[in-house]
Amino acid sequence: MAVKVRRREFLAGAAGAAVTASLAFPAIAQPKPVRIGLLTVKTGPLASGGIQMEQGTIRFFKDRNSTLAGRKVELIVADTGGNPAGTKTKTQELVERDNVDMIFGPLAAFELLAITDYAAQAKMPILSLAAAEDMTQRRPNPYFVRASATSSQNMHCLADYAAKELKFKRIITIADDFAFGHEQMAGFQRVFEDAGGRIVKKLWPPLVTPDYTPYLAQISGADAVVQGFAGSNPLKFMKQYQDAGLKLPVLGGGTACDEALMKSFGDEAVGVISCSAYTGDLDTPTNKRLIDGMVKDYGNIPGLYSAGLYINGLVAEAALEKTGGKTDDREALIRALRSVSLTDTPRGPFTFDHFGNVVGTFYVRRCEKKGDKLVNTTIKTYPKVSQFWTYDEKWFLAQPVYSRDYPPLKT
């Protein structure tokens, strides 16, 4: 059943039967609903992730019948178009015109960076998936909460696993040539090298490239390849990797072998080992509920993006329960958001550090074929992982932020 979501009037979850339900049980005199703005991307190249974000959010509010901590919730969805100026305008719209109490999203790091100062001035709590490291490190925003991961948080675990369990010594990295790719691979490099491994080459194909052949030709002389592609690029890359006849094992980040891609992958993805903040095979009641709901409503299993937004919903709910449903005192609200500690979530137990970044479980999974379907099977879990891994926070923050050239390649 397709759920039509009209941006203005959408009272989250008030679709279908719920409409009559809300008529039958008029809410006990509520002054006004909690308003939550969702900044997502519904047009342009980032739209597939953005639409998953919207689906995860809607799914959560349907599960809660649009009521959190006894208050009705109104969801306002805004399409940023995937560019910073659009994101800024849409954020202003949500804050100044729609008077939202908190914002979920945006999707991309550059969108988040474009609005962080404005959001801090407006004291607007932001619950985003965007992985930009410095948002919770060297350029923190006191009103920011990230329940997913920094770019490198899962890569630290993956590097540990590659060095200690898989005993790899030499690795080639390949990722999209933009900040998310750079930060992922830099994080992998630091932990892998500290565990005695060596990064032989780092390859950076452009974000939009139809053909990886020139890069695939450079892959040799290593134990494995780590890929950090995002969006639909993992599909293209893995297909061409197989077609090129390459046999080295492939490791990947959270977006590289995401559950949402499983229906589009062929056998080329079998055997890929990835590390993510979310895994479809996690046995918690909320994860089951999320998966069932997503399959029922959209015919898709959830991936990082939809699960991430569902989790944001859980965080918002827990915080509102702490404040007794009050949102007027923004300082109290952000304190409540950051002190949320949950165990039953689609990503397992987590808390937040004093920067508002998640400290939680990360999952190393192997992609396997079960019947005619591909699934990720968890092979190791890393509990209570901080964005600083096992490093000292002060030392970590004194280093430059992860980038294309930092840490430098050892020759």
Added chain:
Amino acid sequence: MKRLGLAAALAILATVPLWVGGTYYVNIASQILFYAIFALGVNVLAGYAGLVSLGHAGLFGIAAYAGARIMNDGHGQVVVAAGALGVTLLVSAIFAVLALRGTGLGFVMITVALGQIVWGVAYRWISITNGDNGIAIRGRPSPLGLSLTSPASFYWATLVVFLIAVGSIAVFVASPFGASVRGTRDQPRRMNALGYHVWMIRFLSFLFSGFWSGVAGLLYLYYNQFVSPQAVALTASAEALLMVIAGGTATLLGPIAGAALVVVVKNVASAYIERWNFVLGAIFVVIVVFMPEGLVPGTVRRWRRAVAVLRPRATAAG
């Protein structure tokens, strides 16, 4: 009559923050103004000089990037503005020398390439531009001690710059030099034969156009307090050109109307219509079909015709 209309338009523009209803719409109005300055700048070349540029977002973006860098190095607002516009003029001159080797399609292709070079630098020269994470600035300047932090004050400041831009372009167009610019567009060989230095006329128009693009870029930076490679992308250049074409090339009001159209559809209509790209495309198609000369000249033409059709009847009835 004309003076009265002008005064009324000025009064309406000056009081926007008082009646538009909400800071959000004031911000939209500011965006319309600085995009209109950008479109007016593009129009100097595309409209009056007949040189269609698809690289002007590069100049727009260079002003924004230069302004951001200079500001983050701790310089004052005068240095920021002068530096940013100086850099933009310099780059405009380089662009002009390279691009003016061709006209027509050749000019378009060279400007595309130049714009893409700027984009590439913005995206890849991370130590200078911070790559796709972009550069944020601390805040808006306060010229003459007036803070531009509030949406209304920023709007008024943008309006002042906008009026200066409109005024200067109106003077430019009406001047003998403006006539010679149009001459190089319509009859370059005859102009040459008459002793005009066609290349120099085009070069100066390019600088003038680049200057106002830079001013718009600087206002964009002050408005967003952030700049990233998306601001200099090819789509941004194309959008500016679409504003000019949709509104009416080689007119003063056309680019302004075009900018208003694009900004409103992009920001306001997109809140209600999910497929707002489609709406924008459909509007362009309608304009091209029914008013190929653009919104403003097309409306004037249709209005005149309507008046001409109605008037004899009115006299016959009387």
